[in-house]
Amino acid sequence: MPVSTGRSLLIIIAVAATTFATRAIPFLLFPKGKEIPPMVQYLGKVLPPAVIGMLIIYCFKSVSVFRYPYGLPELIAAVVVIVLHVWKRNNLLSIGAGTVLYMFLVQQVF
Amino acid sequence: MKQLKKNGYIRAFQTAFPFTIPVMTGYLFIGIAFGVMYQEKGYNFLWAILMSVLVYAGSGQYLAVNFFAPGVSFLDVVFMTFMVNVRHIFYGLSLLERFGKMGKKRLYMIFSLTDETYSLFFITKVPKDVAEDKFLFAIALLDQIYWVVGSAIGALAGALIPFDAEGIDFAMTALFIVIFVEQWLAGGNRIPAMIGICAALLLRLICGSDNFILPSMICIMVCLIAGRKYIAEDEKKEAVNHAG
Numbered sequence A: 001m002p003v004s005t006g007r008s009l010l011i012i013i014a015v016a017a018t019t020f021a022t023r024a025i026p027f028l029l030f031p032k033g034k035e036i037p038p039m040v041q042y043l044g045k046v047l048p049p050a051v052i053g054m055l056i057i058y059c060f061k062s063v064s065v066f067r068y069p070y071g072l073p074e075l076i077a078a079v080v081v082i083v084l085h086v087w088k089r090n091n092l093l094s095i096g097a098g099t100v101l102y103m104f105l106v107q108q109v110f
Numbered sequence B: 001m002k003q004l005k006k007n008g009y010i011r012a013f014q015t016a017f018p019f020t021i022p023v024m025t026g027y028l029f030i031g032i033a034f035g036v037m038y039q040e041k042g043y044n045f046l047w048a049i050l051m052s053v054l055v056y057a058g059s060g061q062y063l064a065v066n067f068f069a070p071g072v073s074f075l076d077v078v079f080m081t082f083m084v085n086v087r088h089i090f091y092g093l094s095l096l097e098r099f100g101k102m103g104k105k106r107l108y109m110i111f112s113l114t115d116e117t118y119s120l121f122f123i124t125k126v127p128k129d130v131a132e133d134k135f136l137f138a139i140a141l142l143d144q145i146y147w148v149v150g151s152a153i154g155a156l157a158g159a160l161i162p163f164d165a166e167g168i169d170f171a172m173t174a175l176f177i178v179i180f181v182e183q184w185l186a187g188g189n190r191i192p193a194m195i196g197i198c199a200a201l202l203l204r205l206i207c208g209s210d211n212f213i214l215p216s217m218i219c220i221m222v223c224l225i226a227g228r229k230y231i232a233e234d235e236k237k238e239a240v241n242h243a244g
Helices: A005-029 A038-059 A072-088 A091-109 B002-040 B045-054 B058-067 B074-085 B088-094 B096-100 B103-111 B115-123 B132-160 B170-185 B191-207 B213-226 B228-243
Strands: none
Touching: A005 B045, A005 B058, A005 B074, A005 B088, A005 B096, A005 B103, A038 B088, A038 B115, A038 B170, A038 B191, A038 B213, A038 B228, A072 A091, A072 B170, A091 B002, A091 B170, B002 B045, B002 B058, B002 B115, B002 B132, B002 B170, B045 B058, B045 B132, B058 B074, B074 B213, B088 B096, B088 B115, B088 B213, B096 B103, B103 B132, B115 B132, B115 B170, B170 B191, B191 B213, B191 B228, B213 B228
């Protein structure tokens, strides 16, 4: 271990507390029983699809299209996941096959 | 009475399980990847389990592996963790009412609100014959169990067999793509999804890969608020269509 046991525990506690805080903030701002403003209700409804779109980009954040391999492994694997999923609608198959293909591409091909 | 209550939970877990299979796939893989990385730093599976039980955050824990080094201050730890998780601030907005009805379970629900669980809540309709609070709790807890088990496997396997895990984290990407495709095929209003993709892509190009999530979230909020009249109209029309 690169740092002491005590320090390791404290790091975990700090990461845990900070992570929990980010998740708890909206519930502190709008506590139980308090009227939720219509604008917040509206945002609560339309945010999830927008966030999921953003998370996909987030997963590809380190990809560079200007440098070898030009994001090709990501593109190929993503297209395969989409096509497989539209075709079969089987979550396990789409995620499993896409991941194995991607691992093969980055380890063996590119 | 007690028996009845217990049955309610068993039923909820049985009903919830099939919905969690995609997250199970993703979490086992990326949990394993985390376990392998953490183990390479010199932390055995007990540490991996401890972290996955107490922290429970995908990208947060990947990043956290780097904190276990001399010279990293607690201020760095808190600030960097906050920045990588800042998107979570907005998730609760969609769940204020549903979690509000969950009594003692509410605190765990807030704690366990990861990207994947949040996405799952959004695409899953609660079956009619189970209580909503027990069903949501079952999803949240099952997801965390997959994550803990995955990290333990990774830490153990990583110590036993040298294993090239490069690219395994694509499981997470694939999971979000699958969820995105599901909601796209479900029809409904696709404008918010497009706003999310476009805003994040644009700000990734402008701000670079390390600092674009907070600006993206703000941009998404501004677009959604500015377009409220149009988006909300669209939703109303849809409701009418569905009714007819």
